[in-house]
Amino acid sequence: MYASKKPKRITRVVLVVHAAAAAVVVVVVVVVVVVVVGIVAVVVVVVVAVVVVVLLLVVVVLVVVVVIIVIVAVVLVVVVFFIVVLVVVVVVVVVVIVVVVVVVIIIAYLCNFVVVVVGLIVVVVVLIVELVVAIVAVVALVAVVVVLSLYSLGLRKVLISDEVDQKCVEILQSNNVEVTKNTKLSKDELLQIIPEYDGLIVRSATKVTADVIEAGRNLKIIGRAGTGVDNIDAEAATRNGIIVMNTPGGNTLSAAEHTCTLIIALTRNLGSASMSMKEGKWDRKKFMGSELYGKTLAIIGLGRIGKEVALRMQAFGMTTIGFDPLVKPEECAEWNTEWLSLDDIWPRADYITVHTPLIPQTKHLLNDITFAKCKKGVRVVNCARGGIIEEAALLRALESGQCAGAGLDVFVEEPPKDYTLAKHPNVIATPHLGASTVEAQTRVAEDIALQFVDLVQGKSLFGAINAHALTNALSPDTQPWVQLGEKLGVLGSLLTKTLSLSNVEVLLYGSTLKNAGAFMTASVMVGYLRTTRADNGDLIPHAPNMVNAPVLSKQAGINPSTNGSDDGERAVVTSQFNLVNAPALAKQLGIVTAATYKGEAEDGIPSVTVALQGAGGEIFQLQGTVAGKSTVLLSVQGNDFSIPASLGGNTVVYRTVGPAQISDILGAAMKDGIQVSACSVSSLCKNQTFGIINAYSSAPNGLKNLSEVVSSAYACVL
Ligand SMILES: NC(=O)C1=CN([C@@H]2O[C@H](COP(=O)(O)OP(=O)(O)OC[C@H]3O[C@@H](n4cnc5c(N)ncnc54)[C@H](O)[C@@H]3O)[C@@H](O)[C@H]2O)C=CC1
Numbered sequence: 001m002y003a004s005k006k007p008k009r010i011t012r013v014v015l016v017v018h019a020a021a022a023a024v025v026v027v028v029v030v031v032v033v034v035v036v037v038g039i040v041a042v043v044v045v046v047v048v049a050v051v052v053v054v055l056l057l058v059v060v061v062l063v064v065v066v067v068i069i070v071i072v073a074v075v076l077v078v079v080v081f082f083i084v085v086l087v088v089v090v091v092v093v094v095v096v097i098v099v100v101v102v103v104v105i106i107i108a109y110l111c112n113f114v115v116v117v118v119g120l121i122v123v124v125v126v127l128i129v130e131l132v133v134a135i136v137a138v139v140a141l142v143a144v145v146v147v148l149s150l151y152s153l154g155l156r157k158v159l160i161s162d163e164v165d166q167k168c169v170e171i172l173q174s175n176n177v178e179v180t181k182n183t184k185l186s187k188d189e190l191l192q193i194i195p196e197y198d199g200l201i202v203r204s205a206t207k208v209t210a211d212v213i214e215a216g217r218n219l220k221i222i223g224r225a226g227t228g229v230d231n232i233d234a235e236a237a238t239r240n241g242i243i244v245m246n247t248p249g250g251n252t253l254s255a256a257e258h259t260c261t262l263i264i265a266l267t268r269n270l271g272s273a274s275m276s277m278k279e280g281k282w283d284r285k286k287f288m289g290s291e292l293y294g295k296t297l298a299i300i301g302l303g304r305i306g307k308e309v310a311l312r313m314q315a316f317g318m319t320t321i322g323f324d325p326l327v328k329p330e331e332c333a334e335w336n337t338e339w340l341s342l343d344d345i346w347p348r349a350d351y352i353t354v355h356t357p358l359i360p361q362t363k364h365l366l367n368d369i370t371f372a373k374c375k376k377g378v379r380v381v382n383c384a385r386g387g388i389i390e391e392a393a394l395l396r397a398l399e400s401g402q403c404a405g406a407g408l409d410v411f412v413e414e415p416p417k418d419y420t421l422a423k424h425p426n427v428i429a430t431p432h433l434g435a436s437t438v439e440a441q442t443r444v445a446e447d448i449a450l451q452f453v454d455l456v457q458g459k460s461l462f463g464a465i466n467a468h469a470l471t472n473a474l475s476p477d478t479q480p481w482v483q484l485g486e487k488l489g490v491l492g493s494l495l496t497k498t499l500s501l502s503n504v505e506v507l508l509y510g511s512t513l514k515n516a517g518a519f520m521t522a523s524v525m526v527g528y529l530r531t532t533r534a535d536n537g538d539l540i541p542h543a544p545n546m547v548n549a550p551v552l553s554k555q556a557g558i559n560p561s562t563n564g565s566d567d568g569e570r571a572v573v574t575s576q577f578n579l580v581n582a583p584a585l586a587k588q589l590g591i592v593t594a595a596t597y598k599g600e601a602e603d604g605i606p607s608v609t610v611a612l613q614g615a616g617g618e619i620f621q622l623q624g625t626v627a628g629k630s631t632v633l634l635s636v637q638g639n640d641f642s643i644p645a646s647l648g649g650n651t652v653v654y655r656t657v658g659p660a661q662i663s664d665i666l667g668a669a670m671k672d673g674i675q676v677s678a679c680s681v682s683s684l685c686k687n688q689t690f691g692i693i694n695a696y697s698s699a700p701n702g703l704k705n706l707s708e709v710v711s712s713a714y715a716c717v718l
């Protein structure tokens, strides 16, 4: 009996020890898992936050287009953070469930194998649920970012006024853009409804003239689902800060194939022969044709379509020659096309096809004089733009036999009022069908919609034809520099009250700014032009101020809406100017802008110096840099800030003649109701100092007291 009881006691002790050990293991595992999950959660929050901030910076590029974006961007941060936190909470909860299940399994392992199997099934189910939750959360997050990004540019409503493939509507709608498609609008109707829209998409039928653009108060983008933008007044769009974009390449193949079709149809009289058959005639003699083999095809304009035409017609044994001022002879020799001057081309060509835009240099490229230089019986094709071949001269050449035939897809007036040319027996005419294929229309429709979406998300400027300053300004790295440029422009405008600005030179130091010339001059001009002064006793001839800005802006085709009031020394910053229109406006105002890359800075710190030059030759200089993501002022007129002045938020900039007591200045600022957060004072140089006061609040009652202790002071929001 005794011998049989002893082992049972030992078993109980062992079980107790096992249980204790298991408990310790469970506690340790739970603690470790909770700590690890906590750390992972924090890391995830930080990483996601950084990603979101980077995303936001990209969106903020487009802040230059509308001030509202700042508010929406803030909303974006809050909402995205909120969602990120939610996602993290969900993940943590699921992980804790998994941990509990694992613990149950460990305990079960000590007790019962069946429970282990059940535990495993539970774990698998929980993991699947976790995966689904994570996927849903990520999709929701991306959707929110996309929606808010679109809204941040204000691209809520887009009008499509020409026959554009439905794909375009679908893509925009799936990105939460409201789309109206109305292809039957008269000019008056378009003028009436255009103010409602943020974006407009057209083909070649809608004429987006200056009055349509002026009427489109909310327009931000005009998209051309196709190549030629001659139906859009791009200059008026630029003045109004509206981006114009096309879809280069989407219809190239269709236009090239149509051109080849016209060449082939011409040489075998297909049009007239077909017409005569329809009239019930069997006339084989009249329509004797000629081979293309061995003939010379001249291509004027060796761009996308010109090249594709060359490659296709070479398959017929044609020799291809061509001219294009922007294409090098070596380049087109690679695709077997000989580059020749126009004068060498005329006498050699059996066929001439034009593939250039209609610009002053190409208008009436083929006229009486050039037709006379061609071989008698030359055949011509125009699948580019009406007017490159002068229509009256072509009719004369057809009548005289100098031109044996013409294939025309485009006309000066579309639809033409006068059909004489189209009806000529030696003319094959089509009603602008070069791009009218299912494939080309699907491509251009998709392209323009995706380009819109990419643009508003700050991802790409592909297809934009009038936003050169923005080209390098989209990168998050360059954003602080764009902001610095604007802030230096604002300060420059405020501090050069009596300067009649004639030149702005931007000097760039440091390799990071090597390609920053365009957007830095543009951003300086944005800041300068946006800032008008309310203390405007003097009329400054060129620089825009409260008095002359409306007139100057009107001259430049801009209708500034004053979003501030005449309230003492406070600067009024309007949002009418952006990176798209500022360079054009500066030019119209007679302000010459230039940027010079000066190589590496001596101290290795990249910086920007803005030199504002008056009509009398006097120069006012400001220098700033970017520290981390912050913009700071380094010097004004050679007066260095030993501690760089932070530029951002409510700011007061002042100048003193001679040295001044900082305590007097701050005392006066406080008397004016300014809640000071920081103050930076420059060195004394040329008997003056400059100072920047950063404030929690703007100057509510003006700068009366401060103005008594300094020579000039201005409040602004940077
Ligand atoms: N009929 C239709 O449905 C279509 C017509 N087009 C038109 O076809 C034309 C060509 O389009 P792409 O090849 O895509 O354009 P692209 O821009 O690729 O090529 C145009 C070429 O013309 C050259 N050029 C400019 N000035 C010139 C001059 N004075 N002399 C000779 N060449 C000059 C340019 O350097 C460029 O290489 C455009 O006018 C476009 O609007 C395009 C698509 C469809």
Ligand SMILES: O=C(O)C(=O)COP(=O)(O)O
Pocket: 203, 204, 205, 225, 226, 227, 228, 229, 251, 432, 433, 434, 435, 436
């Ligand atoms: O893309 C072009 O330049 C075209 O001429 C095509 O015009 P469409 O879009 O067919 O009206």
